[in-house]
Amino acid sequence: MITAVVGMAMAASGCSAPGPDPGGATATSPEPGKSISNxxxxxSWELLNAAEITPESTVLRLGVTRIECASGITGTVLEPEIQCDGEQIVIRTSVETPEPGDYSCPGNNMVPITVHLQSxxxxxxxxxxxxxxxxxxxTAFCVDGGVRWRP
Known part of the structure; x- marks a missing residue:
């Protein structure tokens, strides 16, 4: 089993302070089709420590799974990208592109990573x-609409 530890520097993404934006900006919900990265x-990811998450949490353990067919292998997880506003923390997980070839679709393995939030x-x-x-x-990856945890 591969475990990656990812430390996030959140100040640049506006995540250094929890709660509403001190500048008074209105929080908006993500819109389908609007990507935060390419x-x-x-x-996709799920919380491996969902029962442990509280408003005071700064450590998230995620299980990351490649969505496209890759013969059961998720592969190397890239550094997650995070955007925050007063209502949500949006986390995008991506994986390295596999070598060209034909891949079957048995479902890919889950790769655990740890994200350390600065706030x-x-x-x-x-x-x-x-x-x-x-x-x-x-898809089944989003049966919950993409919300992985609510306070």
């Missing part, structure tokens, strides 16, 4: 950015 291939989750929901894609939204 790096790597899309992966607590607060009263924001955790949202999987893979569910912003209309095609992915209609």
């Amino acid at each position: 790096a790597g291939e899309t992966a 607590p989750v607060g009263q924001r929901q955790l949202f999987d950015a893979a569910c912003l894609d209309a095609e992915t939204l209609a």
